[in-house]
Amino acid sequence: MNIGAAAQASGVSAKMIRYYEETGLIPAAQRTASGYRVYSEQDVHMLRFIRRARDLGFSVEGIRGLLDLWRDQSRHSADVKQLALEHVAELRRKIAELEDMASTLETLARACHGNDRPDCPILSELEAPGKVESDSTTRRSRSASRFRAG
Amino acid sequence: MNIGAAAQASGVSAKMIRYYEETGLIPAAQRTASGYRVYSEQDVHMLRFIRRARDLGFSVEGIRGLLDLWRDQSRHSADVKQLALEHVAELRRKIAELEDMASTLETLARACHGNDRPDCPILSELEAPGKVESDSTTRRSRSASRFRAG
DNA sequence: ATAGGGCTTCCCATTGTTGGAAGGTCAAGC
DNA sequence: GCTTGACCTTCCAACAATGGGAAGCCCTAT
Known part of the structure; x- marks a missing residue:
């Protein structure tokens, strides 16, 4: 073929x-x-x-590991499970990071009137942090993210 | 400076x-x-x-839009809010995608004995889908993802 | 035999960021 | 005044994973 x-x-x-x-x-x-x-x-x-x-x-590198185990007839399922769980942990880490961003931004958006006036807490917060300390979302999402909007 | x-x-x-x-x-x-x-x-x-x-x-393009509004003294906060909420929606979409992957993989990992034997439902599922239909996680995460492990 | 679709390789673009090389500049110390 | 080292400049390459396209060869059906 x-x-x-x-x-x-x-x-x-x-x-x-x-x-x-x-x-x-x-x-x-x-x-x-x-x-x-x-x-x-x-x-x-x-x-x-x-x-x-x-x-x-899975990344290509991750897949490489999976393929090696797949082909290895004498593999231990514990190794496969570990690879999988490590990946799950990484996914959850990324999810938490994104969730942090989303909730922060959502809080800011809730505080924005969304009318025809120019004043907006979203821009204020971007200008200088800590101005809008509502909800429970005070934690700053430090640590650069590898997730950007497309 | x-x-x-x-x-x-x-x-x-x-x-x-x-x-x-x-x-x-x-x-x-x-x-x-x-x-x-x-x-x-x-x-x-x-x-x-x-x-x-x-x-x-925010992506660089998204930031471009924010900067434009930031500099525009006659902006409407509604426009800022919309930009922010669109981004939140996108973040949530990505979160859902990652969550789908994580829960699927977690279900598979739970079904794996994780011992020194080679048989493993994780590899079985990767070989052919639908073999491990446990939990409530039957939905397949179709649609290619832009998230890979680093 | 000719048209078309499939295949080959090679190059380029994406997104955001980092690294390095080759070279110019500046401030401090001798 | 000159050296040294830290800083700055531009240009080029790389990452990961994927898509797009060009130039050219191959295969099959008409």
Whole structure:
């Protein structure tokens, strides 16, 4: 099967399949005499595995670890579980960070009249912190975030 | 004040200050005869504004909108509020996505014995979905995520 | 044989940030 | 006056993961 069919069957784009091969996440595919990549059902199986791990928020590096365990017939499920739980912890950390931002901003927005006057506590708070100390949201979300709006 | 002092005072790195200038987020700074950038307290004020917006998860584009409103003395607070609430909605959307991943993975991890045997429902689920239908977490987190583990 | 769609590689863009190299500038000390 | 070291300048590259596109080869159906 060609790369297009493998992409369709696995849910991983052809672009990404080539990228995963290039970066060593997956072994180099076999080639036809003319240079076309050829994929087996086994390969598609692996690609689907990658796709699902990606859907669960694993990074390529994380997936690398999962694939190693997947292929290791003598693995210990404890190792898999640990990898998974570490990832869950990381997800929860990010969730908390985002939640902190959202609640802070929500508090500020609640304090904003939202009319045609220019005065707005949201801008005031951005100008200088600590002006709007309502709710329970006094904790500042320090520590730079890796989450930005798209 | 030089860029280093402005960086220190604002919490925005010198690198980023130059980047923000290059991309037009902030106006080009004044220069000394020898080419050094010079910043006023007002400039530092603006940089701090940017830093705080960044801490609240705003993208550079989002910050651009906020800065425009900040500088617009005839703004309507309703516009600021709308921008803020849109961002809150986006944050909550991302939170829900991450929460979905985390709970799915947690359910799988709970079903994993975590011992020295190789069989593991986490890997089984990654191989083929729907095998582990425990809890209430049957919904699949489709829609590709822009969140990966670092 | 020719058209079209699929494949190949290579390069570029994204977002926000950091790192480094090569070189100019400034202030302090000798 | 000169050296030294800390600072500044610009330019270039990299990260992670993905998409877009160009130039050119390949395969199949008509």
